Amino acid sequence: SAGLAAALMLPASAVRAAVEDKIAEFTGGADAGADGITLTTPEIAENGNTVPIEVEAPGAVEIMVVASANPTPDVARVSFGPLAGAQRLSTRIRLGGTQDVIAVAKMGDGSFRRAANTVKVTIGGCGG
Amino acid sequence: GDWARLAARQALSQDRLLEFDSFGNVTLIHVTDIHGQLVPVWFREPEVNIGVGAAEGQPPHVTGADFLKLYGIAPGTPEAYALSYVDFVSLARSYGRMGGLDRVATVIKAIRADRPEALLLDGGDTWHGSYTCLRSDAQDMVNAMNLLKPDAMTSHWEFTLGLDRVNEIVEGLDFAFLGANIFDAEWDEPAYEPYRIFERGGAKIAVIGQAFPYLPIANPNWMFPGLSFGVREERMAEMVREVRGKGADLVVVLSHNGFDVDRKMAGSVPGIDVILTGHTHDALPEPVMVGQTLLIASGSNGKFVTRLDLDVREGRMMGFRHKLIPVFSDAIAPDPEMAALIERERAPYRDEMAEVLGTTDGLLYRRGNFNGTWDDLICNALIEEREADIALSPGFRWGPSLLPGEPITREDLYNATAMTYPNAYRSEMTGEMLHTILEDVADNLFNPDPYYQQGGDMVRVGGMGYRIDVTRPQGSRITGMTLLKTGEPIDPARSYVVSGWASVNEGTEGPPIWQVVEDYVKRQGTVRVDPNKSVVVSGA
Amino acid sequence: MAEGVKARVKAPRTVAAGETVVIKTLISHQMESGQRKDSDGSLIPRSIINRFAVAYNGQNVIDVALAPAISTNPYFEFEAVIPEAGDMVFTWYDDDGSVYEEVKSIAIG
Numbered sequence: 001s002a003g004l005a006a007a008l009m010l011p012a013s014a015v016r017a018a019v020e021d022k023i024a025e026f027t028g029g030a031d032a033g034a035d036g037i038t039l040t041t042p043e044i045a046e047n048g049n050t051v052p053i054e055v056e057a058p059g060a061v062e063i064m065v066v067a068s069a070n071p072t073p074d075v076a077r078v079s080f081g082p083l084a085g086a087q088r089l090s091t092r093i094r095l096g097g098t099q100d101v102i103a104v105a106k107m108g109d110g111s112f113r114r115a116a117n118t119v120k121v122t123i124g125g126c127g128g
Numbered sequence: 129g130d131w132a133r134l135a136a137r138q139a140l141s142q143d144r145l146l147e148f149d150s151f152g153n154v155t156l157i158h159v160t161d162i163h164g165q166l167v168p169v170w171f172r173e174p175e176v177n178i179g180v181g182a183a184e185g186q187p188p189h190v191t192g193a194d195f196l197k198l199y200g201i202a203p204g205t206p207e208a209y210a211l212s213y214v215d216f217v218s219l220a221r222s223y224g225r226m227g228g229l230d231r232v233a234t235v236i237k238a239i240r241a242d243r244p245e246a247l248l249l250d251g252g253d254t255w256h257g258s259y260t261c262l263r264s265d266a267q268d269m270v271n272a273m274n275l276l277k278p279d280a281m282t283s284h285w286e287f288t289l290g291l292d293r294v295n296e297i298v299e300g301l302d303f304a305f306l307g308a309n310i311f312d313a314e315w316d317e318p319a320y321e322p323y324r325i326f327e328r329g330g331a332k333i334a335v336i337g338q339a340f341p342y343l344p345i346a347n348p349n350w351m352f353p354g355l356s357f358g359v360r361e362e363r364m365a366e367m368v369r370e371v372r373g374k375g376a377d378l379v380v381v382l383s384h385n386g387f388d389v390d391r392k393m394a395g396s397v398p399g400i401d402v403i404l405t406g407h408t409h410d411a412l413p414e415p416v417m418v419g420q421t422l423l424i425a426s427g428s429n430g431k432f433v434t435r436l437d438l439d440v441r442e443g444r445m446m447g448f449r450h451k452l453i454p455v456f457s458d459a460i461a462p463d464p465e466m467a468a469l470i471e472r473e474r475a476p477y478r479d480e481m482a483e484v485l486g487t488t489d490g491l492l493y494r495r496g497n498f499n500g501t502w503d504d505l506i507c508n509a510l511i512e513e514r515e516a517d518i519a520l521s522p523g524f525r526w527g528p529s530l531l532p533g534e535p536i537t538r539e540d541l542y543n544a545t546a547m548t549y550p551n552a553y554r555s556e557m558t559g560e561m562l563h564t565i566l567e568d569v570a571d572n573l574f575n576p577d578p579y580y581q582q583g584g585d586m587v588r589v590g591g592m593g594y595r596i597d598v599t600r601p602q603g604s605r606i607t608g609m610t611l612l613k614t615g616e617p618i619d620p621a622r623s624y625v626v627s628g629w630a631s632v633n634e635g636t637e638g639p640p641i642w643q644v645v646e647d648y649v650k651r652q653g654t655v656r657v658d659p660n661k662s663v664v665v666s667g668a
Numbered sequence: 669m670a671e672g673v674k675a676r677v678k679a680p681r682t683v684a685a686g687e688t689v690v691i692k693t694l695i696s697h698q699m700e701s702g703q704r705k706d707s708d709g710s711l712i713p714r715s716i717i718n719r720f721a722v723a724y725n726g727q728n729v730i731d732v733a734l735a736p737a738i739s740t741n742p743y744f745e746f747e748a749v750i751p752e753a754g755d756m757v758f759t760w761y762d763d764d765g766s767v768y769e770e771v772k773s774i775a776i777g
C-alpha cells in the first residue's frame with residue numbers, strides 16, 4: 001500500500017551500505033558464487049506484510065536472508081543440523097516496499113553462494 | 129444505407145463462418161472473457177495497445193492498419209471489422225453486433241456435430257459484467273454455461289462474487305474449475321483442482337488451469353480471504369511434468385495469465401503444447417508460436433470462438449489447423465435452446481434494464497491503454513456529481529461499445545460498470561500521492577518483464593493531464609501532471625479532491641458508480657465526450 | 669508470556685525408516701517489529717519470537733534466528749530425515765523470555 005512505501009524513505013546509499021556490511025559480516029568478505037542456490041519469491045507481493053519466500057542451497061550449513069531496503073536488513077538466519085532432509089527453508093516476511101530479497105548460503109566447504117530476487121510491492125487495483 | 133448493409137451481410141453466412149476442414153484427431157474449442165454478455169454487443173478493439181521489452185511490436189501489440197497488413201486482411205471486410213478499430217462505426221452499421229451466447233451455442237454445436245469429442249474450454253471472466261449477472265449473483269451465467277457444457281474453466285473476476293459464492297457454484301458444477309496456481313495462504317497447499325486429464329480422439333489430453341495471478345492485488349483481497357495466487361512458474365513446470373508422467377499425449381494450459389505473461393511462460397516452462405490465453409482480451413486470427421508451443425487468443429465478450437484441430441500421436445503434437453470464428457450475430461442463427469434460456473434469465477429484469485437514460489452523441493468504447501470514451505464519460509460524471517477536481521476510473525478491459533446516436537439504456541451503463549465493489553469514493557489526495565498512483569499503475573502495464581505486469585490498462589484520469597514515457601523505469605515515467613481546469617501544474621504538496629470507483633479497500637463509501645453516471649446522463653440528456661488529448665504518450 | 673500464543677505443526681504420523689519428510693509449522697504471534705508507532709506517536713516496543721529450533725531425538729534439524737522482518741504468525745516449512753521412531757521437538761523462543769514447545773511423535777511403518 002501507499003503507506004508501506006512511504007515508510008521506506010531512508011537514504012538509499014545508507015541502506016545499501018548496511019546490507020553489504022551485513023553480508024560481509026556473514027561471509028568474512030569472501031566472494032559468493034551464483035550457482036547452487038535457489039531463491040523463490042513472488043514477482044509481486046500480494047501483501048507486503050506477508051511475502052512467502054523459499055531458499056534452498058544443497059550442501060549449505062547456514063543460509064542468511066536479508067531485505068535490501070527494509071529499515072533494517074535482517075530477515076532470518078537458518079543453520080541446518082544433521083537431520084535436515086534438505087538445505088531448504090520456506091517462511092513469510094515483511095517488505096516495506098519494492099526491493100531485492102537477498103539470500104547468502106555458507107556451504108559445507110566454506111565457500112559462499114548468493115541469490116537475489118526483486119519483489120514488487122504495489123498499490124494494485126485494476127484488472128482486465 | 130440499407131443496400132450497403134444488405135450487400136455486406138451477403139458476404140457473411142453461417143456456412144462460410146463455420147467452414148472448417150477437420151484435421152487430426154483432437155479438437156479444442158476455446159471461449160474466454162465473456163464478461164456476462166448473454167446477448168450480442170458492439171465491441172471496438174483497441175487503437176492503442178503498447179508492448180514493451182520483448183513484446184514490443186509483437187502481436188497482440190499491433191493495432192489498426194498495421195494489424196490488417198500483418199494478417200493480410202482487406203480494410204472494410206467483416207474480418208477487419210471484427211478484429212480492428214479501423215472504420216469501426218461505419219463497419220458496425222454494415223455488419224451488425226457480435227456475440228450472443230445463443231449464437232455461440234450454435235457455433236459450438238456445429239463443431240461438436242463435426243467432432244463429437246471436441247473439448248470446450250472456458251478461460252474465465254465469465255460470471256461477471258452485466259446487469260443480469262450482478263443481480264442474479266452470476267446465476268444467469270452459471271445456468272447458460274451449464275447448458276453449453278464446457279469441460280473445464282479457469283477464473284479471475286469470478287472471485288469478486290466472494291469466496292462463499294464461488295465455492296457454492298463450484299460444488300454444483302458438472303465440469304472442472306481449474307487453478308493450479310490457487311493456494312491456501314495459511315498452509316500453502318493447493319486450494320482447487322490443478323488439472324484434469326481427458327481421453328479424446330484416442331489421445332490423453334491434460335488441461336492445466338491457471339487463474340489470474342494477481343487477483344489479490346488487482347481486485348479486493350478481502351472478498352476471497354485466505355487464498356494466494358501468483359504466476360508460480362515452478363508450480364506450472366511441476367504440473368506439466370506430473371501430467372506427462374501420467375501419460376498425457378497433449379498438454380494444454382487453460383490460462384488467465386494475460387498474453388505477454390503466457391508468452392514468457394511458454395518460453396520458460398518446457399512441455400506445453402498449447403496455451404489458451406485470456407485476460408488481456410486479445411483476438412488474433414492466427415496462433416503465435418513460441419518454440420513448439422501454440423498461443424491462442426480468442427478475444428472477449430462472446431465475439432469469437434476458437435476452433436483448434438490437432439493431430440496428436442504417440443505423445444506428440446504433429447500439426448494443427450486453427451480458426452478464430454467471428455460470431456456475427458446477424459449471420460449466425462441463435463440456438464433455440466440457449467435463446468430460450470437467455471430469455472428466461474433476462475425476463476425478471478427486462479423493464480429496469482430497458483429504461484433509456486439518455487443518448488450518446490459519439491461512440492462510447494473502453495478498450496485502449498490510456499483512455500476510452502466510456503471512461504471519459506464516467507470521469508466527467510464523477511467530477512460533476514461528486515464535485516471533484518480530479519476523477520480516476522480503473523483501466524478495466526471489459527465493457528462493450530455504443531454507437532453514435534444510440535440511446536444509453538440502464539443495461540448499457542451496467543455493461544460498463546457492473547461489479548461487486550462499485551462505490552464512488554470522494555477523498556483528498558496530495559499531488560505526490562497522485563503521482564505515486566500513476567507510476568504504480570503504469571509499471572503494472574509497462575514493466576519490461578511480463579511477470580510484473582497485471583494486464584489491466586492504465587488508470588483513466590479526468591480533470592488532469594500528464595505525459596508518460598513508457599520506456600522509463602517506475603518513478604520516472606510520469607511527468608507534466610496538470611490540473612486541466614486551471615492549466616496549472618499539479619503541486620506535490622497540495623491536496624486535491626479526487627473521486628473514483630472500484631477501490632480495492634474494504635469499507636469504501638459512496639454511491640455505486642452506476643447511480644452517479646445515471647444521474648449525470650439523465651441531466652445531460654445527450655452526452656458528448658470531447659476527444660481526450662490530455663495524456664501525451666512517448667517511447668512507443 | 670505473550671497472550672494466546674498457539675503453535676500448530678503438520679507432520680506425518682508414520683513414515684518409512686530413513687525417509688525425508690516435509691514439516692510445516694505456524695505459531696500465532698504478533699511479531700511486534702519495534703518500528704510501529706501507537707496512536708500517541710510513541711514507538712511500540714519490539715516483541716518477537718527470536719529463535720525457532722527443531723530437533724529429532726535430540727539431534728538438530730534446523731535452527732532459525734528470526735528478525736522483526738518475519739511476518740505476524742511465523743510460518744516455517746522445511747524437510748527432516750527420520751532415521752527411526754521418535755519425537756520431534758519444536759521450540760519457539762520469545763523476546764519476553766517465554767518458551768513455547770510442541771512435540772510430534774513419528775512412528776515407523
Ligand SMILES: [Mn+2]
Pocket residue numbers: 128161163253407408409428525526
Ligand atoms: Mn476479462
Ligand SMILES: [Mn+2]
Pocket residue numbers: 127128253284285340384406407408
Ligand atoms: Mn481477467
